[in-house]
Amino acid sequence: MIDLLVIQPTPFCNINCSYCYLSDRSNPDRITLSVLDSIIQQVLNSNLCGDTITIVWHAGEPLVIPVDYFALLLERANQAFHNKKISVTHSIQTNGVLITQDWCDLIIKYNINIGISIDGPMNLHDVNRKTRSGKGTFNSVMAGIKLLRANNIRYHGIAVISKHSLLFAKELFDFFYENNFYQLGLNIEEIEGHNVKSSMEDTSYEAIYSFYKELFDLYVNSGMKKMRIREFDNYLQAILRNPEILDINVLDIQSHQIRPFAITSVNYKGDVSTFSPELIGQNSSEYNNFIFGNFSTDTFDVLRKNRLLKKMTAEIKSGIKKCKKECEFYSICGGGAPANKFYENETFNSTETLYCKYNIQIPASIVLKYLEEKIQ
Template identity: 25%
Template sequence: MANFSLLIKPASGDCNLRCRYCFYLPKRELFGPGAHRMSAEVLETLTRKFLSVPMPVHTFGWQGGEPTLMGVEFYQQAVFFQRRYGATCGPIANSLQTNGTLLDAAWGRFLAQAQFLVGISIDGPAELHDISRLHGDGRGSHADVMRGLGVLREHRVEHNVLTLVSHANEDHAETVYNYLGELGVNYQQYIECVEFGPDGQRQPFALSPGKWGEFLCRIFDLWYPRDTRRVSIRLFDSILSRLLTGAPTICAMSGDCRNYFVIEHNGGVYPCDFQVRPELLLGNILTTDFSALQQQEKYRCWGQQKNPHQAKCAACRFLPLCMGDCPKNRHGGLSYLCEDWQVFYQHTIGRFEELAAALSAEQQAMAAAAQKPGAVPRTGQAAAPGATSGAVAGPQPGAYSGPPVGRNDPCPCGSGKKYKKCCGK
């Protein structure tokens, strides 16, 4: 079987916020009225079946909606099942993407003890964040998110920040980047907001034409060369991985869409969280296993939808990097962001290639030094571009040799640290 990870929606699209741009909130309508919560039966079954599949690392990604609506007890049970069925299966990693507003001391203690990697959504300072990320009564959520971020830091929970780039903040790259810097956020992820209405027109909250490319170019210029060794940006890490290993760490940059399965609260399995709809339901984890799911013709066809590319793509020098973009961004067969990606790569590719060459040389030098008689592994040495430095406790760095992993992803060794701070050091 091909390696894959799980993106689990234990509370479906249920959420305590009403963000203007949320694409998943409407998914609740597929499952009827009322609260949507994953049962212990579904949780245990998906865990048992997933951990029975031989893989270098088993990654559980908990998302929503808002996954913390399930309560701490649900995740304590999840970890219990992981230990019961994963005692001999190798490393297990957990990540949790949250709006951060419900985090408290109990959450902090659990997430730290269970070594979860937590992503928290922040769209910039309050004047930008509170345009889109709202409570049900229309209040901005920024103050509550900052309290949640404080909980993570107080309990030393490994975390990163996800920023959705929409019409609200598309012209404020410098404000957003500098604000995250002021917060001390060195692990960042920027996601494009591209949504179309039933009439095929761009939604008012989505990125304006040309703004994604401008935003990324500005972020890169703020990051390079000053912050390349201090700040990790997931897209930039993936580009470097593609240049160094031939394999990106972001699914949109790959040539195949079969990277993970989405598990809904009721056990329903889908190929992508952007495509949770009845016609793409692959089955239910209560009645089928992952081997059968991977062999489905529907799944095979889904995975190959990125090909063939349009003639314009085939002639583009940046196709090996963007791979035609995520299919959800395609409009009329071509990515809505096609020109944006070209602007970004044209502006940055030379410097990315220089960074990749420097990183490769540094890795080779470190490997050669490690082979010398009497060599002692060092800690605290200068880090590679986009990486951090410092001593690492726990599993030995370099212990993982499986499929490519993003430097800001959970380390496959199961330490609970980011890959770049553990085996990717």
């Protein structure tokens, strides 16, 4: 089944973050209505769509699309799915710079889930998230957030954690908490796509552990209700998912990033990819840039027969088997993210990455220690 349908309305982005993984972000092209129609029709014709579907508009800055045109896209999608009695949830991940009252009206009308990409207070955010002329974007993002709040629109945040962030755990927590984010997600700066280096490569395990531990203590002391922190919640839920089973290793777990088409990613031209959404639009001569067909001509049945997709699926499965055999965190992770394995280890048939160590193992270890202390 399709868990997420990721649609790229445009590859263009109006800002120039230093760690961005997208290589085509100066391309101003945008999705056409006919391409959108083809995407929706192929999804509806498949046997992969349940009673609900989530569409994430991502892989570029969605808000560079004119608001009236975006409304047409939403109407087109809603009508097609509703005609088949399928409920649609729309989500947008935005840098927040282009939020206007017109966008707020659209968000309210279509009940869109909004995520803001912001790295914390100005001294953290403006280090990496800059305009194309090199200026910080913090003030513009905060103006957009002010508009969301004025319109009573809820929003979550995603912060990229770089080496610079590690000394400011309290400042980061206080910023998101005081600015009414209902959830915070933490993405360690990754080696991925266009971003071939990470400031975390030469950072000590102890420094990253201390950052997460301080953040977790602040989270616990806050009551863990007003603002959730995605990483800690995910591992709490994974560890406690079946409390009647004493040995968590006997429980099955599988990330939707390792099942073909659980995440179906489609670019503005209708080209189709799957597994990690970060793979769409990346360069790979071995895997045809991770494009396995085009929804203007190809059905899911055709995509499933693609030779490169079969090869990639086999490599991912082999890597998962190694993870299960070698990694003590497999039972709460399910095998990691294929994109990180490919870009760090140069093969999907591999195991540990920076993402594993710093986005999974450390926060999971902190959560486990907390639970052990609670039991005692």
